[in-house]
Amino acid sequence: MALDQSFVGRSYPPTAPYxxxxxxxxxxxxxxxxxxxxxxxPEAAKELGHPDxxxxxxxxxxxxxxxxxxxxxxPQLGLDYSRVVHGDQKFAYTRxxxxxxxxxxxxxxxxxxxxxxxxxxxxxxxxxxxxGEHVVTxxxxxxxxxxxxx
Amino acid sequence: xxxxxxxxxVEVGTELPARTFPVTRATLVRYAGASGDFNxxxxxxxxAKEVGxxxxxxxxxxxxxxxxxxxxxxxxxxxxxxxxxxxFTKPVVVPDDDKGAVIEVSGKVGAKLDDNTVRVDLxxxxxxxxxxxxxxxxxxxA
Numbered sequence: 001m002a003l004d005q006s007f008v009g010r011s012y013p014p015t016a017p018y019x020x021x022x023x024x025x026x027x028x029x030x031x032x033x034x035x036x037x038x039x040x041x042p043e044a045a046k047e048l049g050h051p052d053x054x055x056x057x058x059x060x061x062x063x064x065x066x067x068x069x070x071x072x073x074x075p076q077l078g079l080d081y082s083r084v085v086h087g088d089q090k091f092a093y094t095r096x097x098x099x100x101x102x103x104x105x106x107x108x109x110x111x112x113x114x115x116x117x118x119x120x121x122x123x124x125x126x127x128x129x130x131x132g133e134h135v136v137t138x139x140x141x142x143x144x145x146x147x148x149x150x
Numbered sequence: 151x152x153x154x155x156x157x158x159x160v161e162v163g164t165e166l167p168a169r170t171f172p173v174t175r176a177t178l179v180r181y182a183g184a185s186g187d188f189n190x191x192x193x194x195x196x197x198a199k200e201v202g203x204x205x206x207x208x209x210x211x212x213x214x215x216x217x218x219x220x221x222x223x224x225x226x227x228x229x230x231x232x233x234x235x236x237x238f239t240k241p242v243v244v245p246d247d248d249k250g251a252v253i254e255v256s257g258k259v260g261a262k263l264d265d266n267t268v269r270v271d272l273x274x275x276x277x278x279x280x281x282x283x284x285x286x287x288x289x290x291x292a
Contacts, residue, residue, distance in 0.1 A: 032181065032215040034222075054229055056215060061211050062186050085238075088237045088238070089236055090235030
């Protein structure tokens, strides 16, 4: 069944702050095989003008996707997650995520479309730091494949 | 931000050094742990096949993380990336052998924009198929 268009624009409460740790960034950088010292060595990061080690560009998805769970699991929206695949992903950065950040995510349903029987749900996650400054916005497009005819 | 590439030194069509990234089952297990994405389609062959996939597939976000390395290795400072987006067009299928799969990524400057920013268009291929579409990054150069 198609998702209810009236949910477009709905925002969910900001998440409790996620504290970004140096060792979590290191673990992520190692998992993607990236040896850039700006992810692990605070001195190397400072040489590039960053106050502490920064996170790889896609790291923040681990935070925004967890926040998007509020939308995905909203019983009123009624998304069948077992049929969902990740369609598109985009980030727009005001600055890189860095160690010591305490980040909160506000998720909003940006759009709901129906394409060839599939529901396409776009969630925007605005990520702010503890002082309320914008860090990055993540757009996640999820495609719920149409259920087979019973 | 301290990009090591100067805006004036690049043209539309400038190619970035291409890279090849190997992916094995062990890579995916490690990425699952680091990212918190434990969907069994990324490590359980039985489950993956039950839901209609040819085999275990890589996390789309893993492929996205690898593809941007062509850009971040080129500019030096990953903080120079101001925008990055992809479409996941085909899965990266990762067989249970010593070789696994390979993701080949290339990139070139697609446009020179205001404010020392360029658009880099990325291509990611695995098993002869494009695994990312509309893969673009905006990068602020020196």
